[in-house]
Amino acid sequence: MSTYNFDYLEELEAEAIHILREVAGQFEKPALLFSGGKDSITLVRLAEKAFRPGKFPFPLVHIDTGHNFQETIDYRDKMVDRIGERLIIGSVQESIDQGKVVEQKGKNASRNALQTVTLLDTIAKYEFDACIGGARRDEEKARAKERIFSVRDEFGSWDPKRQRPELWNIYNGKIHKGENVRVFPISNWTELDVWNYIRREKIELPSIYFSHEREVITRNGQLMAASPFLNMDDEDLVFKKQVRFRTVGDMSCTAAVESEATLIDDIISEIGASKISERGARLDDKVSEAAMEDRKKGGYF
């Protein structure tokens, strides 16, 4: 009998497709959280592999902070057009206008934390029972313990002590009304795996992932894109740098890294040699050692 030798990317891909199909089979109203970042772009490709030539059994949902890189929004609209799937936008600006959240003040103000309220409102409005996200366990140590099917209560909270055991490849998606499940199909992928997959699949990405010249300032030792969304004063010196972004988040909290990498191959060798982890370029994790754990308990992605 033949035994087939799996390449590790094929194995990760097959596992993710299995998880996506479990979502389709187990939930009434799932959604795929799409940020325009490389991880959720990877999810879209995986969903194509799981469900084509059929339609996706879920819409894409973008929680729009209003402080996005324009390149991300352009990419999103073009992609949605190409795949012909439904896009739902949850607007943080609307949450602010409705008085549900208050814009942060001060130099480190960011809309990143405000997204949680908009996300929970969007989940409630459309009655989503499962939200597929692109989080990975290698990103952060609280995430290293999160299940692939991660149950949230009606407040969106994650309780690390009450996680269901997740055995073999069996995913228990049973929930009570009002609860929902966050599903992470690429839990077992590392940043490098995602990049290698993008290269193998020849997936197009938003241009900000690649080296470009940009006006930046230095904030807390990191390079931030100068933008109207960043609270700047006279002390902030704007200068030009050749940079790229390793994650795509809110402009006010996503730091750039100096880079000459213009091709995926350059990025992959850069990551191989890199001495700063991906989330290291996110100011939002730096507040305390337990920052991510606290935000997840509060309903964050």
Added chain:
Amino acid sequence: MNILKFFTAGSVDDGKSTLIGRLLYDTDSILADQLEALQSSNRKNDDGTIDLAILTDGLRAEREQGITIDVAYKYFQTDKRKFIIADTPGHIQYTRNMVTGASTANLAIILVDARNGVVEQTIRHSYLVSLLGIKHIVVCINKMDMVDYGEDIYTTIIDRYKVLAQQLKLVDVNYIPVSALKGDNIVQNSERMDWYKGESLLHFLEKVDTDNLDKSQLARMPVQWVIRPQTEELHDYRGYAGRVLSGTFNLNDKVTVLPSGASSTIEKIEFFDQTPDAAHAGQSVTIHLKDDVDISRGDTIVNAAALPQESKLIEADLCWMDGRALDTSMMYLIQHNSKVTKCKISEILHKVDINTLEKHAADEFKLNDIGRVTIKTADALAFDLYDDNRANGSAILIDSRTNLTVGALMFRAAVE
């Protein structure tokens, strides 16, 4: 390059987290900012070096208590292999976490403290490894630095372990003397133990072939989802989407669909834009059949020449995972691959004292209890025995009041 999934068993004091931290550290899998966080943390070893265990202690409660209470997954990669580690707690009160971590692993690392040798928990961990059907085992005799790297001590311990391995019918057992704290025989062979002629732990993990014992040849694919675009040009398209659990499906293979028993032939195998001639274990594909059979989620497509067992009465090993004890009068849900049906635990045959391996009669099943039960299901399940086919021989129990996963089941026999 492929993936090796392994899990580590050992208690707080065996230096398990240090071992994993050491593997990550010595393979350059710790990035600068994580290292910075480590160095600024106030937990240090006695000699002032970084406490590598912090790398795997994820949750705040764990940091406060200095113990590992859940399963943490860690990733690293060498130029030979990608590794996924399930780091599980070793204390008896976390048996369910260990069972969870072990369920997806192909290899287990069992840590033995060189000062203490084979102790009660070594027996317990080894039992769980055999229960969960992990065929490949590395027994790491750790803390060799505390016993002057003495060969005699090592030999005495492995002689004792060999007796246990035989008793538990463990298949492929390997022994390595290490010091996770000092890095001996973890990545590099240790000069302080020149009497040890084997490989370092990492080199062993890089080359061990787990497929040879783990792959079942029985072709099985549970249907997860039926793809029916129902568009004009794809009006008659009907694809059965699923992941091949085990074995291989080839074009033109005769297959049977369970539970209906309908038979057909594989007409086409699709994978996105490809149409391969075969679908192998582990692959997520879409299968088309020649005949128009009624198939929905929860059905299983199997090779017609090697049918699984079908029964509503099954003997299984059960690990209970919930704070609320098993209620034999209650109806539970059983999830076996994509199939969910009602069930009852109709009989507790015995419970196992996992420290001594003694079996005894029991009328209750509480958190972390393990033993043999008889399950009665509403719909018949199409399953294989766990020892023959892990993927199709396992299931979970769900309490429909709480929706929690309350039990792990390993099928041992169909009851006639």
